[in-house]
Amino acid sequence: MTAPARFTSRRVRAMPGSVFAAMDAAKSDARRSGLDVIDLSIGASDLQPPAVALDTLRAAVHDPATHAYCLHSGTAPLREAVADWFERRFALRVDPETQVLPLIGAQEGFAHLLLACADPGDAVLLPDPAYPSYFGAVAAAGLETVALPLRAERGFLPDLGLVDVADAARARALVLSYPNNPTAGVATPAFFDEALRFAERHDLLLIHDFPYVDLVDDVADAPSVLTRPGALERAVEIYSASKSFHMGGFRLGWAIGQADALAALARLKGAVDFNQYLGIQRAVAAALREPDEARRADAATFTERREVLVESMAAISWHAPMPRASMYVWAALPAGRRDSVAFAEGLARTTGVALAPGVAFGPSGEGYVRFALVRGPEALRQAVARIRAYLD
């Protein structure tokens, strides 16, 4: 849809369109022609939220104390549950008053953090490919993007040595996200140390979007940048109940890290929202206090799915690397195909299998498609069988 010319700010006009609209049309066409759609195009977890979260929310709805506004920086019990969970997971204590801030989802937090910490005309160093809402958030904040290409041969870690010195000098923030969407790449503590030194040198806020912290085979593949030396003075990490607890529709996330950045974000949010509903804050606090075994079991579900998918693809000679984390498989297009939108649209229309075209995540995503592992093994095998027929 083209934005109407009237009553539309320059910042909104600068926001990029989405190729997901083309995928929606292709999925509708497939349904109209009687195909049942296997939708692997969107990373919305199909697993259930923890029972304790749902039970806590059910009880909270009937407690009038939860019906009021939540004025400041979320509730203390949620901030404490976040700090306790972080300490359990990463052996580092953060201050729940100054170094933790509840969000209405990671996406909200990211967009407002840019508004809170950078000024129009500043640049931001942004991975390419990346989670698409980053592009809109950058445009809405009036910032300029300096793209950091992510390449398979570097494990989808950016080469910070290639950043132009003038670009680094006008930048205010460096954005990273590992385990990565869409590439499923993972970061090492050594890479985070390098990124922190780079951020230090150029006086950047390091924003680490970290919603896939729990979706790893081995927790060593999801290090927190905040545990690295000096990071609490330089970095903010953003977490999400959407991925850790399969609560995408409940809208809750949290930021941990640099206190001034979080104070700026809290101040900005004070003008925009009154935080998430208190009952949902209670529900997520209860989930955060559960033993981590449940998270490991959910992670194992995604491990099994990625093995099923990657092995079924290999059996039809479409070879994608086996990811160690996230809920995605990032695959170079089959031989002879170069246009990810044409491929994904054609596949969805003809077979009902919907994938995300790589270019939806940025120019460096062209030539790839992303499978979201949001259906069980049977559906994944079925999807590959249909792809085989399509490619034949």
Ligand SMILES: Cc1ncc(COP(=O)(O)O)c(C=O)c1O
């Ligand atoms: C990298 C990344 N950040 C943020 C989000 C959105 O998270 P939330 O639902 O908490 O806004 C997603 C969702 O897929 C994501 O992949």
